[in-house]
Amino acid sequence: MLRATWRGLPAKRHEVGYEPGLEVPAADGIPLISDHYFPRAEGDFPTLLVRSPYGRGLPWAPMYGLLFAEQGFHVVLQSCRGTGGSGGEFYPWRSEAADGQATVAWLREQPWFDERLGTIGPSYLGYVQWALAANPPPELKAMVVQLGLHDPSAFFHTDGVLHLENALAVGAGMTYQHQGVAPLLKASLRLHRRLRDITTAQPLRGAHVSAIGEVPWLDDVMAHPDANDAYWDGISVAETADRLQVPTSLVGGWRDVLLDQTLEQYGRLRRAGCETALLIGPWTHTSAVQQGWPEVFAESLAWLRAHLYADPSDLRPTTVRLHIGGEDAWRDLDDWPSAPAAASWYPVPGGHLTRQAPTDSAPVTTFRYDPADPTPSLGGPLLSRTAGPRDNATLEARDDVLTFTGPPLTEPVDILGPVSARLTLSTDTGHADVFTRLCDVDEQGRSVNVCDGLGRIRAAEHTPSQVTVPMSSTAHRFAVGHRIRWQISGGAHPRYVRSTGTGESPVDATTFTPVRITLHADSELLLPHSSGLS
Numbered sequence: 001m002l003r004a005t006w007r008g009l010p011a012k013r014h015e016v017g018y019e020p021g022l023e024v025p026a027a028d029g030i031p032l033i034s035d036h037y038f039p040r041a042e043g044d045f046p047t048l049l050v051r052s053p054y055g056r057g058l059p060w061a062p063m064y065g066l067l068f069a070e071q072g073f074h075v076v077l078q079s080c081r082g083t084g085g086s087g088g089e090f091y092p093w094r095s096e097a098a099d100g101q102a103t104v105a106w107l108r109e110q111p112w113f114d115e116r117l118g119t120i121g122p123s124y125l126g127y128v129q130w131a132l133a134a135n136p137p138p139e140l141k142a143m144v145v146q147l148g149l150h151d152p153s154a155f156f157h158t159d160g161v162l163h164l165e166n167a168l169a170v171g172a173g174m175t176y177q178h179q180g181v182a183p184l185l186k187a188s189l190r191l192h193r194r195l196r197d198i199t200t201a202q203p204l205r206g207a208h209v210s211a212i213g214e215v216p217w218l219d220d221v222m223a224h225p226d227a228n229d230a231y232w233d234g235i236s237v238a239e240t241a242d243r244l245q246v247p248t249s250l251v252g253g254w255r256d257v258l259l260d261q262t263l264e265q266y267g268r269l270r271r272a273g274c275e276t277a278l279l280i281g282p283w284t285h286t287s288a289v290q291q292g293w294p295e296v297f298a299e300s301l302a303w304l305r306a307h308l309y310a311d312p313s314d315l316r317p318t319t320v321r322l323h324i325g326g327e328d329a330w331r332d333l334d335d336w337p338s339a340p341a342a343a344s345w346y347p348v349p350g351g352h353l354t355r356q357a358p359t360d361s362a363p364v365t366t367f368r369y370d371p372a373d374p375t376p377s378l379g380g381p382l383l384s385r386t387a388g389p390r391d392n393a394t395l396e397a398r399d400d401v402l403t404f405t406g407p408p409l410t411e412p413v414d415i416l417g418p419v420s421a422r423l424t425l426s427t428d429t430g431h432a433d434v435f436t437r438l439c440d441v442d443e444q445g446r447s448v449n450v451c452d453g454l455g456r457i458r459a460a461e462h463t464p465s466q467v468t469v470p471m472s473s474t475a476h477r478f479a480v481g482h483r484i485r486w487q488i489s490g491g492a493h494p495r496y497v498r499s500t501g502t503g504e505s506p507v508d509a510t511t512f513t514p515v516r517i518t519l520h521a522d523s524e525l526l527l528p529h530s531s532g533l534s
Contacts, residue, residue, distance in 0.1 A: 008294040010301070012070035014039035021085075024078065026095075027102045030087030034078040034103075035061070037069035038112065046116035046141075046308035047074040047107060051100060051128040053083045053090060055178035063289065063297075064120065071301055072309070074112060078103060080128070083178035091217050092174065093127065093152055093235045100132035104139065115139045116308045120300060122146035122251075122289055123258070124174075130237040136246055142307035144300045146251040147258050147288055150265060151236040153227040155258065159456045160225040161433060162497040162506070164199055166257055168208055169383040171218040187212050199494035202510045222507050241268035247275040249303035251296050253283030254325060254451075255388045257381040260472055263418075266336055277303060277315075278336060280475070282323045284387040324414075325389075325450065326440060326477035340417040340528040345406065345486065347523055353404040353486055358521040361424055361464065365519055367400050369432060369490025369499065371512035375400050377495035379449050380437075381472070392439055392447040396487065402519065405441060406484040413478040417528030419451050419471040421486070424520035426464045431503040432457045432515045435492045436469050438525070439485040440478055447485055450476050454496055457517075458503070464520055486525045490517055 017040045023031035035056050039045055050064045056077045065075050081099055082090025107113045117139040119129040126148020133143060149155055156167055172191050176184040190211040191198075201207035205222065208215070224231040241248075248269055252262035262280070269276040279299045283292045299321075302314035318332040345353050347364050369375065375398065379390030396403050421436040437452035451472045459465035478484055491498055497506045501513035 006294045006297070009067070009297065010071065013072050014041050014070055016040065016066055016069040024103050024106045026081060026088070027098050028088070030081060032078050032081060032087070032099060032103060033085040034076050035065065037065040037075040037077065039069055039072050039074075044114040045072050045074050045112075046118060046304075047076065047113055048118050048120050048304070049076050049078070049100075049103060049107070050119070050121050050125060051078045051080055051096070051103070052121065052125050053080040053092070053174055053178060054124070055079065055084045055180065058181060059289065063293065067297065068120075068301070068304075073304070076103070076107070079178060090174070092124070096128045096131040097134055100128055101135065101137070104132070104137045108139075116141055118142040118144070118304050118308050120144040120146070120304070122148065123285065124149055126150070127152075127237065130240045133244055133246060134237055134240045136244070140246050142304055143246055143248040144251070144303055145248060145262075145265065146296060146300070147253060147256050147285055148250070148262065148265070149258055150238045150240070150261055152221075153232045153236065154261065156221050157225050157227065158454050158496070161454055161456060162222060162225060163495065164497040165195070165377070165494045166383050167218065167221060168195070168198065168212070171208060171215045172212045175212055175215055195494065202512075203508045204497065205507045225505075238264065238268065241265050241274070242272055244269060244272060244274050247303070247307045249277045249300065250279070251288065251299060252278070252280040253285065253288045253292070254280060254323065254474060255282070255284040255381050256288065257285050257383060259381065260470075263336065263473055270335070276319070278320045280322050282325065282328075284381070285383055287388070322475045324475050324477055326479060326482075331475070337417045337528065337530070340530060342420075342526040343529045344524040344526055345484065346521065346525075347402075347404040347486065347519060348521070351402075351404055353406040353484060353525070361520045361522040363518050364521050364523075365402060366516055367402055367490070368514055368516050369400055369501070370514040371498045371501060372514075374493035374498040375435070375489045375491050377492035380452055380492070380495065382495060389448045389450075392449055392487065396447060400489055402488040403447075404486045404488075408443075408481050408483055409478055410480065412480055413484065414530045415450075415474055415476045415478070415527050416530035418473045419528065420526045421453070421469045421471060421524070422466065422526065423455075423469065423488075423523040424464050424466050425457055425523075426462055426518045426520070427457055427459070428461055428516045429501050429513055430459055430461045431499065431501055432517050433491050433496070433499040434467065434469065434517070435489045435496070436471060436525075437487040438471060438474070438527070439487055440476065441483040441485045443481045450474050452492075454492065484527070488519060490515065
């Protein structure tokens with residue numbers, strides 16, 4: 001069945017045995033329920049540890065238990081505390097380092113453990129790897145972090161603005177997935193049906209209970225938008241990568257909600273001199289382990305065999321492999337550009353985008369953002385099925401969305417690296433958000449999103465102020481005849497919580513004020529033009 005679903009998987013090397021429901025004692029004595037998959041063969045085999053709050057059934061059992069055991073690994077698939085039958089109470093992030101260390105202590109007592117240990121897994125399963133690696137056991141010889149989390153605060157907020165839709169999706173997933181497919185499906189359907197009512201509730205706090213029930217940690221996340229708040233102390237494990245020497249493979253997706261964290265991990269590991277590899281495909285957070293699984297599995301298996309079996313035969317010769325948007329091709333590179341030179345594009349009246357710098361900061365145009373009819377989100381890095389590249393025609397037809405479009409290109413333009421915008425804006429309330437997006441417009445006029453970001457405006461009324469908005473990163477070719485488009489609006493709801501227009505917390509606000517936002521001529525879109533993709 002697995003090979004019918006994903007063509008190109010390697011032939012299995014071994015039949016697989018299975019020991020379900022093992023009780024691994026945590027440091028405080030509560031049982032961490034674990035399943036053990038193993039090759040049915042004589043000899044020693046390395047061990048992979050996979051720790052998850054999402055249960056031990058689908059998709060984890062076949063994708064990580066069976067497939068890797070077939071290739072010659074013991075696999076311990078463990079439910080985090082408070083999930084999947086494990087004891088204790090689940091509260092994300094708080095116990096993963098200690099519980100990971102306790103699990104390694106248990107492994108040392110197993111007769112089949114040969115002191116060759118690797119870790120693997122996506123998303124939160126990446127966070128538990130970084131937590132363990134903060135004090136790496138001597139047996140840990142390799143890590144494979146797929147679309148992995150290291151900073152929960154940055155996952156849930158940008159510049160203090162809540163990632164509302166993704167937060168609700170994670171709340172449902174962490175609450176119900178470990179209970180099985182049926183409970184998760186029911187909760188997801190309830191959330192889908194009630195999403196509009198929940199995301200427009202006044203106040204927003206507690207509105208999600210009707211769909212996914214009480215989720216105390218989600219309430220806490222929504223109540224603490226400031227990354228410097230004491231609530232977040234000690235939760236980010238980003239600094240683990242600054243001193244790590246365990247060979248680490250990183251997998252990301254251009255439309256993944258954790259792309260920026262993957263690239264940050266890569267930069268930290270490279271600066272630390274840690275052996276690392278980076279694969280970024282055309283994937284969202286979920287499609288990487290669905291449609292993209294053959295590539296992700298091959299990359300992961302090659303890395304684990306290289307570092308746990310001393311067999312580098314399937315490793316690629318370069319550190320970085322990227323999928324190039326706009327031409328649907330892969331490129332192997334020696335490195336990811338950390339600080340490429342950027343070319344500036346400027347907005348001018350009439351909706352045009354030009355390379356010619358302005359001579360002043362005069363107003364270009366003004367639009368009105370109304371929280372009662374918030375600018376909708378469309379595509380991009382979401383956890384829902386609506387994620388990824390989308391035709392932006394309906395969005396760009398709105399009066400509250402600005403577009404500035406360059407001329408048809410006479411030669412390809414390659415963009416490789418981080419994209420950003422420096423905007424000069426003024427508002428009539430002093431409080432607004434700004435959403436800015438890069439789009440590729442083809443010869444038929446179809447505008448498709450490439451990357452984007454959001455920032456906050458806090459300034460005196462009617463006074464121009466500058467804000468720099470990181471727009472994530474990309475590797476994209478704008479083809480001959482295509483046009484570069486810069487899209488600007490006052491939000492993207494419900495991906496982001498809507499701005500109140502007053503500065504009041506959108507979680508508790510019951511009054512929302514429309515805002516007039518004026519864009520000034522010295523605003524610029526910064527694109528990392530590159531010749532490294534040809």
